[in-house]
Amino acid sequence: MFVARVLQSAGIGTLLFDLLTPAEEEVDASTREHRFDIGLLAERLAHATQWIDAESDLRQARIGYFGASTGSAAALVAAAKLKDRVSAVVSRGGRPDLADEALPRVTAPTLLIVGGADDVVIELNERAYKHLACEKHLTIVPRASHLFEEPGTLEQVAKLAAAWFNQHLRKAT
Numbered sequence: 712m713f714v715a716r717v718l719q720s721a722g723i724g725t726l727l728f729d730l731l732t733p734a735e736e737e738v739d740a741s742t743r744e745h746r747f748d749i750g751l752l753a754e755r756l757a758h759a760t761q762w763i764d765a766e767s768d769l770r771q772a773r774i775g776y777f778g779a780s781t782g783s784a785a786a787l788v789a790a791a792k793l794k795d796r797v798s799a800v801v802s803r804g805g806r807p808d809l810a811d812e813a814l815p816r817v818t819a820p821t822l823l824i825v826g827g828a829d830d831v832v833i834e835l836n837e838r839a840y841k842h843l844a845c846e847k848h849l850t851i852v853p854r855a856s857h858l859f860e861e862p863g864t865l866e867q868v869a870k871l872a873a874a875w876f877n878q879h880l881r882k883a884t
Contacts, residue, residue: 747781775798776789808838822871
């Protein structure tokens, strides 16, 4: 919610939603089976984008995806599927490695943001970064853990995301 408010204050419209139903969330809390179903999550994100395209007031809007954890892999898979319909992707503490074969097909400029104290996820992001063929940037936020709970770190993420989206969503079509 914090990042969405920062994006909105930067003039970027946002939709915030969960990719799992309440029933799936309940099952996932104990099994973790749905949060790693990247295909399901990406399909839901693509459906949300199709809903936007069906709305006459929104269909011309440029689309940017912001995903955290496995949601970032879903954002990348959906972006690869929807090609030019997605104008930018931001991953926060994400698992872009789980997007696997979709990575080379992503055309949307992609920003990967990782906490400097999140060694395992840094390595996973560095590996995924090499497979992205689009415009890309990897930013490591010093002293931040996986959830960016340290003072000021989530603010840095929000500012980085707002700058990336402003740069790529405001380009002339």
